[in-house]
Amino acid sequence: MRPRVFEETVLPHLDAAFNYARWLTRNEADAEDVVQDACVRAMRFFSSLRDDDARAWLFTIVRNAWYSRVAEGTRLNDGQDQRPDNALDPEERLLQQHTVGLVRAALEQLPVDFREAIVLREIEGLSYREIAEVAGVPIGTVMSRLARARERLQTILKLNALSETLR
Amino acid sequence: MSCELVERDLDAYLDRELDAAALTAVREHVGTCAACRRQLAQRETLARLVRSAPYYSAPDRLRARVRASSQSHSVRRVLTWAAAAVLVLSVGAGMTLWRPGASRGDVIADDVVNGHVRSLMANHLFDVQSTDQHTVKPWFLGKLDFSPPVVDLTSSGFALVGGRLDYVGGRPVAALVYQRRKHTINVFVSPAGGDPSTSNVVLTVRGFNLRHWIHNGMSFWAVSDVNSAELGEFATALQAS
Numbered sequence: 001m002r003p004r005v006f007e008e009t010v011l012p013h014l015d016a017a018f019n020y021a022r023w024l025t026r027n028e029a030d031a032e033d034v035v036q037d038a039c040v041r042a043m044r045f046f047s048s049l050r051d052d053d054a055r056a057w058l059f060t061i062v063r064n065a066w067y068s069r070v071a072e073g074t075r076l077n078d079g080q081d082q083r084p085d086n087a088l089d090p091e092e093r094l095l096q097q098h099t100v101g102l103v104r105a106a107l108e109q110l111p112v113d114f115r116e117a118i119v120l121r122e123i124e125g126l127s128y129r130e131i132a133e134v135a136g137v138p139i140g141t142v143m144s145r146l147a148r149a150r151e152r153l154q155t156i157l158k159l160n161a162l163s164e165t166l167r
Numbered sequence: 168m169s170c171e172l173v174e175r176d177l178d179a180y181l182d183r184e185l186d187a188a189a190l191t192a193v194r195e196h197v198g199t200c201a202a203c204r205r206q207l208a209q210r211e212t213l214a215r216l217v218r219s220a221p222y223y224s225a226p227d228r229l230r231a232r233v234r235a236s237s238q239s240h241s242v243r244r245v246l247t248w249a250a251a252a253v254l255v256l257s258v259g260a261g262m263t264l265w266r267p268g269a270s271r272g273d274v275i276a277d278d279v280v281n282g283h284v285r286s287l288m289a290n291h292l293f294d295v296q297s298t299d300q301h302t303v304k305p306w307f308l309g310k311l312d313f314s315p316p317v318v319d320l321t322s323s324g325f326a327l328v329g330g331r332l333d334y335v336g337g338r339p340v341a342a343l344v345y346q347r348r349k350h351t352i353n354v355f356v357s358p359a360g361g362d363p364s365t366s367n368v369v370l371t372v373r374g375f376n377l378r379h380w381i382h383n384g385m386s387f388w389a390v391s392d393v394n395s396a397e398l399g400e401f402a403t404a405l406q407a408s
Contacts, residue, residue: 006237014233018225032229039233047284048374048392103220121182122217128184147178148211157216159209 006046010039013055016124017062023119024066026108038065056126059134063116106156114149121146168196171231172241173203181210236298272283275388276379278335280372282342283353283390292344302331307341315341315356316385316408321406325352335388345401352391352401359386367402369395 017038022031039060049057107115116135120126132139153159173196179185180193197203286292295306304317310332321326325345333342333355338356359381368379376398378389387405391398 007234011230013232014230015220015222016224018229019223022223028223028226031223032226035225035229036232036236040236045374047280047288099216100219100221103216106215118217122214123220123222128182140243141174143179143184146182150178150210153213154209157213159213164176 006043009049009054010042010046010058013058014039016055017058019123020059020116020119021062023067023107023115023123024063024112032071034066037069038062041065053130055124056130056134059120059124059126059157060136063134102157106153109156110149110152114145114152115146117142118149118153168192171198173197173200174206177203177206178212181207181214235374256408266292276370276372276377277338279353279355279377279388279390280375282333282335282355283351283375286333286342286344286353287351294331296329298327298329300327302329303343306330307332311339311341313358313385315343316383318405318407318408320345320401320404320408323400324355325401331345347391347393347397347401350393352389352393352398354405355388355390357386359384369399371395380406382406
């Protein structure tokens with residue numbers, strides 16, 4: 001494999017891969033490890049990259065790298081039940097009394113499958129079909145995850161009140 | 168359109184995943200229904216908020232680490248190739264390189280996968296492009312010191328699409344190309360020589376499925392990204408022909 005080809009194809013998506021991993025893990029150090037793992041896998045399987053969509057392909061590998069770490073029982077939590085520490089810390093919460101902090105905390109509270117769907121859709125702009133491929137689930141599942149995730153976010157963010165103040 | 172239906176389609180509407188008819192239906196309903204309009208407005212606000220969430224860019228040290236491991240990865244691959252070349256040379260003539268299981272088999276398997284990948288990436292699938300076995304088979308005459316069996320398996324769902332010369336294990340071999348739906352199957356054929364192995368070998372190398380078998384004194388290596396069961400079907404069809 002020519003390193004140039006790999007670097008030209010995969011490195012442009014490193015930010016996207018890291019952002020996705022960062023939202024999965026909710027932790028900078030874990031996200032770095034996961035992306036590093038994923039890139040090593042991506043090099044090994046680079047010849048299996050068929051279509052042009054290196055970004056979705058890389059997301060899939062990041063996801064697999066993360067899940068196999070979770071399966072190995074490393075210090076990564078699975079993101080399902082545990083809230084991030086800062087969501088419980090009153091001081092931290094005071095510091096987050098601005099929109100970005102609120103949104104971040106709300107996203108981090110979502111179950112990982114919901115969070116993933118939202119991040120891939122809203123932040124990375126993937127289509128339902130692409131999200132389904134990355135997450136390995138049917139499109140219908142993607143749709144219901146997105147709908148439920150948004151319901152939850154609206155509840156967490158008390159959007160009725162918030163949208164009034166933003167007006 | 169009822170409010171329930173609109174509620175069901177609201178996310179797909181916002182995500183531009185609705186077809187034109189459904190899109191128009193939602194738009195028309197929202198135009199007349201204040202409750203749904205409010206729902207939609209909330210979802211739009213939420214979308215704006217979510218997009219204001221932090222975007223985490225990859226730290227520079229990560230970028231540097233990935234680049235470094237990409238370079239060392241390619242160096243390792245070159246070394247592996249060099250080691251394989253030394254092995255091929257040291258094994259020498261007269262010994263069969265085709266017996267799998269040993270490290271020689273791994274070298275062959277690696278060669279087979281590389282040949283397959285090269286044929287797809289370099290867009291050099293064919294020297295002779297034809298679905299007619301009576302065109303493909305004679306093409307190899309005089310180019311190889313053996314005559315590979317060439318059969319079209321369209322009736323079994325594997326269409327012959329052509330052939331070319333390739334190198335595997337340091338010797339020229341016949342590469343036959345078959346198509347299964349959108350997938351390409353390469354089959355590398357050469358004389359089995361003294362290889363006594365008759366058992367079928369099933370392998371996965373770098374995500375590709377491989378099958379090796381010996382039939383009528385010929386050694387076959389089939390490689391593809393079709394799943395292992397389908398490749399097995401292919402091998403069976405080819406052996407039965």
